Amino acid sequence: MEKMNQALEKMKMLVGMEVEEEDEEQTSGPSRDSSSFIDDFNRNCALSSKQSMLVFFHPIKFGVTFTFGNLLALGSTAFLIGPKRQVTMMLDPVRIYATALYLASIIIALFCAVYVHSKILTLFAVILEFGALFWYSLSYVPFARSMVSKIMVGCFDTEF
Incomplete structure:
Protein backbone atom coordinates (compact mmCIF):
# COMPACT_ATOMS: atom_id res chain seq x y z
CA MET A 1 0.00 0.00 0.00
CA GLU A 2 2.93 2.30 0.76
CA LYS A 3 4.30 1.81 -2.75
CA MET A 4 0.91 2.69 -4.21
CA ASN A 5 0.85 5.91 -2.21
CA GLN A 6 4.37 6.79 -3.34
CA ALA A 7 3.45 6.12 -6.97
CA LEU A 8 0.35 8.28 -6.60
CA GLU A 9 2.46 11.08 -5.08
CA LYS A 10 4.90 10.92 -7.99
CA MET A 11 2.05 11.00 -10.54
CA LYS A 12 0.62 14.06 -8.80
CA MET A 13 4.00 15.76 -9.04
CA LEU A 14 4.32 14.89 -12.74
CA VAL A 15 1.00 16.53 -13.59
CA GLY A 16 1.76 19.55 -11.41
CA MET A 17 -0.57 18.92 -8.48
CA GLU A 18 0.41 19.86 -4.94
CA VAL A 19 1.71 17.00 -2.84
CA GLU A 20 1.32 16.73 0.94
CA GLU A 21 4.59 16.82 2.86
CA GLU A 22 5.55 13.55 4.55
CA ASP A 23 6.31 13.08 8.24
CA GLU A 24 9.85 13.81 9.40
CA GLU A 25 10.45 10.21 10.50
CA GLN A 26 9.68 8.91 6.99
CA THR A 27 11.91 11.44 5.27
CA SER A 28 15.10 10.55 7.14
CA GLY A 29 17.71 8.39 5.47
CA PRO A 30 19.95 8.46 2.43
CA SER A 31 17.27 7.35 -0.05
CA ARG A 32 15.19 10.44 0.73
CA ASP A 33 18.08 12.75 -0.24
CA SER A 34 18.32 11.33 -3.76
CA SER A 35 14.57 11.33 -4.29
CA SER A 36 14.34 14.80 -2.78
CA PHE A 37 16.36 16.19 -5.68
CA ILE A 38 14.08 14.49 -8.19
CA ASP A 39 10.97 15.66 -6.34
CA ASP A 40 12.24 19.24 -6.25
CA PHE A 41 13.18 19.05 -9.91
CA ASN A 42 9.71 17.77 -10.87
CA ARG A 43 8.02 20.48 -8.79
CA ASN A 44 10.09 23.22 -10.38
CA CYS A 45 9.55 21.92 -13.92
CA ALA A 46 5.77 21.63 -13.67
CA LEU A 47 3.76 24.14 -15.67
CA SER A 48 0.97 26.14 -14.15
CA SER A 49 -2.40 26.09 -15.88
CA LYS A 50 -1.73 29.58 -17.23
CA GLN A 51 1.65 28.54 -18.64
CA SER A 52 0.21 25.40 -20.24
CA MET A 53 -2.51 27.46 -21.94
Whole structure:
Protein backbone atom coordinates (compact mmCIF):
# COMPACT_ATOMS: atom_id res chain seq x y z
CA MET A 1 0.00 0.00 0.00
CA GLU A 2 2.93 2.30 0.76
CA LYS A 3 4.30 1.81 -2.75
CA MET A 4 0.91 2.69 -4.21
CA ASN A 5 0.85 5.91 -2.21
CA GLN A 6 4.37 6.79 -3.34
CA ALA A 7 3.45 6.12 -6.97
CA LEU A 8 0.35 8.28 -6.60
CA GLU A 9 2.46 11.08 -5.08
CA LYS A 10 4.90 10.92 -7.99
CA MET A 11 2.05 11.00 -10.54
CA LYS A 12 0.62 14.06 -8.80
CA MET A 13 4.00 15.76 -9.04
CA LEU A 14 4.32 14.89 -12.74
CA VAL A 15 1.00 16.53 -13.59
CA GLY A 16 1.76 19.55 -11.41
CA MET A 17 -0.57 18.92 -8.48
CA GLU A 18 0.41 19.86 -4.94
CA VAL A 19 1.71 17.00 -2.84
CA GLU A 20 1.32 16.73 0.94
CA GLU A 21 4.59 16.82 2.86
CA GLU A 22 5.55 13.55 4.55
CA ASP A 23 6.31 13.08 8.24
CA GLU A 24 9.85 13.81 9.40
CA GLU A 25 10.45 10.21 10.50
CA GLN A 26 9.68 8.91 6.99
CA THR A 27 11.91 11.44 5.27
CA SER A 28 15.10 10.55 7.14
CA GLY A 29 17.71 8.39 5.47
CA PRO A 30 19.95 8.46 2.43
CA SER A 31 17.27 7.35 -0.05
CA ARG A 32 15.19 10.44 0.73
CA ASP A 33 18.08 12.75 -0.24
CA SER A 34 18.32 11.33 -3.76
CA SER A 35 14.57 11.33 -4.29
CA SER A 36 14.34 14.80 -2.78
CA PHE A 37 16.36 16.19 -5.68
CA ILE A 38 14.08 14.49 -8.19
CA ASP A 39 10.97 15.66 -6.34
CA ASP A 40 12.24 19.24 -6.25
CA PHE A 41 13.18 19.05 -9.91
CA ASN A 42 9.71 17.77 -10.87
CA ARG A 43 8.02 20.48 -8.79
CA ASN A 44 10.09 23.22 -10.38
CA CYS A 45 9.55 21.92 -13.92
CA ALA A 46 5.77 21.63 -13.67
CA LEU A 47 3.76 24.14 -15.67
CA SER A 48 0.97 26.14 -14.15
CA SER A 49 -2.40 26.09 -15.88
CA LYS A 50 -1.73 29.58 -17.23
CA GLN A 51 1.65 28.54 -18.64
CA SER A 52 0.21 25.40 -20.24
CA MET A 53 -2.51 27.46 -21.94
CA LEU A 54 0.07 29.79 -23.52
CA VAL A 55 -0.85 28.55 -26.98
CA PHE A 56 -4.39 29.92 -26.65
CA PHE A 57 -3.68 33.11 -24.68
CA HIS A 58 -0.54 34.16 -26.57
CA PRO A 59 -0.40 32.19 -29.83
CA ILE A 60 2.11 34.59 -31.41
CA LYS A 61 4.62 34.09 -28.60
CA PHE A 62 4.02 30.34 -28.68
CA GLY A 63 4.34 30.24 -32.47
CA VAL A 64 7.71 31.99 -32.42
CA THR A 65 9.11 29.82 -29.63
CA PHE A 66 7.73 26.59 -31.12
CA THR A 67 9.19 27.44 -34.53
CA PHE A 68 12.58 28.36 -33.12
CA GLY A 69 12.48 25.13 -31.14
CA ASN A 70 11.93 23.21 -34.36
CA LEU A 71 14.81 25.07 -36.00
CA LEU A 72 17.02 24.23 -33.03
CA ALA A 73 15.99 20.58 -33.31
CA LEU A 74 16.99 20.54 -36.97
CA GLY A 75 20.25 22.25 -36.10
CA SER A 76 21.00 19.80 -33.32
CA THR A 77 20.54 16.79 -35.58
CA ALA A 78 22.76 18.50 -38.14
CA PHE A 79 25.34 18.96 -35.41
CA LEU A 80 25.13 15.30 -34.39
CA ILE A 81 25.29 13.69 -37.83
CA GLY A 82 26.87 16.52 -39.78
CA PRO A 83 25.24 19.15 -41.97
CA LYS A 84 26.02 17.40 -45.25
CA ARG A 85 24.44 14.13 -44.13
CA GLN A 86 21.46 16.00 -42.66
CA VAL A 87 20.77 17.79 -45.94
CA THR A 88 21.29 14.55 -47.88
CA MET A 89 18.79 12.76 -45.65
CA MET A 90 16.29 15.61 -45.87
CA LEU A 91 16.52 15.67 -49.67
CA ASP A 92 16.19 11.91 -50.00
CA PRO A 93 13.48 11.12 -52.58
CA VAL A 94 11.48 9.26 -49.92
CA ARG A 95 11.06 12.37 -47.77
CA ILE A 96 11.57 15.33 -50.13
CA TYR A 97 7.87 16.29 -50.02
CA ALA A 98 7.69 15.93 -46.25
CA THR A 99 10.81 18.09 -45.92
CA ALA A 100 9.39 20.74 -48.26
CA LEU A 101 6.10 20.80 -46.35
CA TYR A 102 7.90 21.01 -43.01
CA LEU A 103 10.23 23.83 -44.06
CA ALA A 104 7.35 25.70 -45.71
CA SER A 105 5.26 25.38 -42.54
CA ILE A 106 8.15 26.80 -40.50
CA ILE A 107 8.37 29.79 -42.83
CA ILE A 108 4.58 30.28 -42.80
CA ALA A 109 4.44 30.13 -38.99
CA LEU A 110 7.23 32.68 -38.61
CA PHE A 111 5.65 34.92 -41.24
CA CYS A 112 2.24 34.82 -39.54
CA ALA A 113 3.69 35.41 -36.08
CA VAL A 114 6.34 38.04 -36.82
CA TYR A 115 5.07 39.92 -39.86
CA VAL A 116 1.28 39.53 -39.92
CA HIS A 117 0.72 39.45 -36.10
CA SER A 118 -2.56 37.59 -36.53
CA LYS A 119 -3.38 35.32 -33.61
CA ILE A 120 -5.76 33.11 -35.58
CA LEU A 121 -3.43 32.73 -38.56
CA THR A 122 -0.52 31.99 -36.22
CA LEU A 123 -2.55 29.34 -34.42
CA PHE A 124 -3.46 27.69 -37.73
CA ALA A 125 0.17 27.93 -38.87
CA VAL A 126 1.36 26.27 -35.65
CA ILE A 127 -1.16 23.46 -36.13
CA LEU A 128 0.06 23.08 -39.73
CA GLU A 129 3.66 23.09 -38.51
CA PHE A 130 2.91 20.43 -35.92
CA GLY A 131 1.23 18.24 -38.53
CA ALA A 132 4.14 18.75 -40.94
CA LEU A 133 6.60 17.89 -38.16
CA PHE A 134 4.65 14.71 -37.44
CA TRP A 135 4.59 13.75 -41.13
CA TYR A 136 8.29 14.58 -41.51
CA SER A 137 9.15 12.48 -38.44
CA LEU A 138 7.15 9.57 -39.80
CA SER A 139 9.24 9.66 -42.98
CA TYR A 140 12.18 8.29 -40.98
CA VAL A 141 10.23 5.20 -39.87
CA PRO A 142 9.82 2.57 -42.60
CA PHE A 143 6.21 2.21 -43.78
CA ALA A 144 4.93 4.54 -41.03
CA ARG A 145 3.37 7.09 -43.38
CA SER A 146 1.56 4.43 -45.41
CA MET A 147 0.29 2.84 -42.19
CA VAL A 148 -0.99 6.17 -40.82
CA SER A 149 -2.58 6.94 -44.20
CA LYS A 150 -4.40 3.61 -44.24
CA ILE A 151 -5.59 4.09 -40.67
CA MET A 152 -6.90 7.57 -41.43
CA VAL A 153 -8.69 6.37 -44.57
CA GLY A 154 -10.17 3.51 -42.57
CA CYS A 155 -11.34 5.83 -39.80
CA PHE A 156 -12.82 8.52 -42.02
CA ASP A 157 -14.09 6.42 -44.91
CA THR A 158 -17.78 7.17 -45.41
CA GLU A 159 -18.56 4.31 -47.80
CA PHE A 160 -20.22 1.26 -46.31
